[in-house]
Amino acid sequence: MNPEIELNLALILFIPWFSILAVLFWCFPRRPRNAARTAFDSISLIGATGAAFAGMHWSMLNADPSHGAMWKQVLATSVAYGLFLGVMTAALLLRWRWLRSAAG
Numbered sequence: 001m002n003p004e005i006e007l008n009l010a011l012i013l014f015i016p017w018f019s020i021l022a023v024l025f026w027c028f029p030r031r032p033r034n035a036a037r038t039a040f041d042s043i044s045l046i047g048a049t050g051a052a053f054a055g056m057h058w059s060m061l062n063a064d065p066s067h068g069a070m071w072k073q074v075l076a077t078s079v080a081y082g083l084f085l086g087v088m089t090a091a092l093l094l095r096w097r098w099l100r101s102a103a104g
Contacts, residue, residue, distance in 0.1 A: 006073075007057065007060055008056070008077070009010075009058045009073060010076040010080045010081075011052060011053060011056055011058075011078060011080060012076040014052070014080060014081060014084070015076070018048075018052070018084060019051070019086040021084075021085075022046070022048075024042055024043050025041065025044070025045065025088060025091070025092065026045070029076060029099070032099070032102070036101075037060050039062050039094075040088075040091075040094075040095060040098075041091075043093070044087070044088065044091035047087050047091070048083075048084045048087035049084070050086045050089070051084065051086070051087045052080040052081070052084040053080070054074075054083075055079040055082070055083040056076045056077075056079060056080040057076075058079070059072070059075040059076040059078075059080070060072050060075075060076050060078040063075045063076070
């Protein structure tokens with residue numbers, strides 16, 4: 001396998017699922033949609049993708065090769081997915097709290 005593809009395989013495989021989660025995060029709730037909300041959502045999505053990318057590369061470099069070649073991909077996928085969901089969950093909770101305080 002091409003080394004560049006192998007290094008980024010976890011992120012490549014998760015692009016469809018990350019895209020679905022990103023669209024749902026972006027679209028709901030529909031209101032209010034202002035510049036501050038757009039900026040917050042954009043920063044959150046970029047941060048989640050960046051965290052997944054960094055975690056994936058860290059995992060590929062630090063996985064113990066004595067457990068087999070597939071272990072690197074398993075660890076990279078798990079860490080990338082966990083970091084993406086962790087950042088998105090934190091952003092979702094922050095946005096919910098922010099919108100709730102702005103409405104009330």
